Amino acid sequence: MAKFEGYKDIYVFVEQKNGEIANVGYELISEARKLVASIPHMNYSVVGILLGHQIKDKAQDVIAHGADRVVVVDHELLKDYSTQFYADALTQVIQEFKPDSLLTGATVLGRDLAPRVAARINAGLTADATKIEMDPEKKDEALLLVTRPTFGGNLFGTIICPDTRPQMATIRPNVFAMDAADPSRSGEVIEFEPTFADTDAKVVVKEVIAKVVEGIDITKCDILVGAGRGAEHCLDLVQAVADELGGAMCCSRAVVDDGFADKAIQVGQTGKTVRPSLYIACGISGACQHVAGMDKSDMIIAINRDPQAEIFSVSNMGFVGNVEEVLPLLKEEIIAAKKA
Ligand SMILES: Cc1cc2nc3c(=O)[nH]c(=O)nc-3n(C[C@H](O)[C@H](O)[C@H](O)COP(=O)(O)OP(=O)(O)OC[C@H]3O[C@@H](n4cnc5c(N)ncnc54)[C@H](O)[C@@H]3O)c2cc1C
Missing domain, CATH: 3.40.50.620 (HUPs)
Known part of the structure; x- marks a missing residue:
């Protein structure tokens, strides 16, 4: 049996x-x-x-x-x-x-x-x-x-x-x-017909108020530009690149903890799980708690000034350098490639 x-x-x-x-x-x-x-x-x-x-x-x-x-x-x-x-x-x-x-x-x-x-x-x-x-x-x-x-x-x-x-x-x-x-x-x-022994609700929901989610839902975005602590000083640039590519900005927990971004856009184990077709990680170390939320992305491009950064081990393409210098160049390349 x-x-x-x-x-x-x-x-x-x-x-x-x-x-x-x-x-x-x-x-x-x-x-x-x-x-x-x-x-x-x-x-x-x-x-x-x-x-x-x-x-x-x-x-x-x-x-x-x-x-x-x-x-x-x-x-x-x-x-x-x-x-x-x-x-x-x-x-x-x-x-x-x-x-x-x-x-x-x-x-x-x-x-x-x-x-x-x-x-x-x-x-x-x-x-x-x-x-x-x-x-x-x-x-x-x-x-x-x-x-x-x-x-x-x-x-x-x-x-x-x-x-x-x-x-x-x-x-x-x-x-x-x-x-x-x-x-x-x-x-x-x-x-299937259920039988409810007690149809008196122990808790009565009087009204369901839909939560107003401000901003973009990063879980639904096809292109994400992620900011880590290494890009905290240039979030405007990260946002501009995200806008240019028709995507959205997200971030690591460090950026949220440091008070630069809302938790709604945090990616990772205690944030959201995302799987866009393109994820550009800017100044993100690649801690496992962050990677757990983005490693299923189709294409991961990392920019980090530390050649030993863990993020490179999950990336399809990596640039060793300063975010502020590399990101604008990368943006131009992506736009040119899209036009070609
Ligand atoms: C239980 C638990 C849950 C967690 N959940 C999450 C989570 O959901 N999401 C999450 O992200 N983290 C989470 N963390 C935190 C995680 O362990 C890391 O601390 C965090 O991801 C680090 O963020 P970071 O890579 O942006 O910052 P850092 O670790 O400070 O790394 C910054 C990186 O930027 C690079 N850098 C610095 N300046 C520049 C520059 N000018 N140009 C290019 N590169 C630069 C540095 O070389 C470095 O690699 C969690 C931790 C724990 C313990």
Whole structure:
């Protein structure tokens, strides 16, 4: 008899707000597709879980992004996020369908929901993962190797949950790439009716006020020019280059700590994870906590006056020199290359 009888497939919690699906759900589905492809002998599927109210029509989008099946839990108590009702519903989905693994975005919602559900079902949860693989040594089970930064980002730990199911993990937005949607994909939509033992909300959300995000959302930018402490004295130049390239300025934590920039544009372990097509790191040392937030960028160009700076080890191209001298020249080169 299999060790975990009945537990199968990789499930992804697909977060939505007002019917709009957060990209992280699609990123996790894309990664889950790679995971199931790495264990063809297990014949696993990728299953999306969609909780909300009047969201059934979104199931096809989830399928288009790579899910083989979607479990839709449509209930008026799930219209807006509530820890109580979402945890009740997700727990019941797990008990009914027995996922072998369950991936959730490490968003504000996911960080609230996943640990609560894991505690209820006594499952192991790895939070804030940056890499997920299938253990190649295990041929008769789909054991996840989940890697996450630890000790302030100085080490990476790989965590396994061999004794409980589902294997749960939360993953930050932008860590994995999102595959393009294929509207012609077909899949199964399963409607699941939750039962709420107590429909009296313990916490009542009277009003949801959307946070007004001032400035640009760096996680959505295709070109980022990052300022480190070595560029603090010339942030105007960094901003001008970002504007010229049609991108945005972001920064390291040192720049935020020194009071030169808002935390909203900080990249890294305690900031945001970004994956633009171009990241120009200006006067950034390349500390692992910063690199964790930008090393998935398609092209990284670093400018640093120290030839030994760590940032060069993750860069596709590097310039040893003063930011103020190199950056304007680099900008001219990029503009000329774009015109050519
Ligand atoms: C738990 C924890 C979480 C953290 N989270 C984050 C995070 O999310 N994001 C983050 O960025 N950091 C984070 N850090 C901090 C991180 O460890 C580094 O301290 C920080 O990234 C350093 O920023 P920096 O490279 O800009 O500054 P510095 O380390 O001071 O490096 C400045 C660099 O600029 C170069 N330089 C100086 N002057 C010039 C010049 N004129 N021209 C060219 N180059 C020049 C120097 O050679 C040097 O390499 C975290 C730390 C901890 C412990």
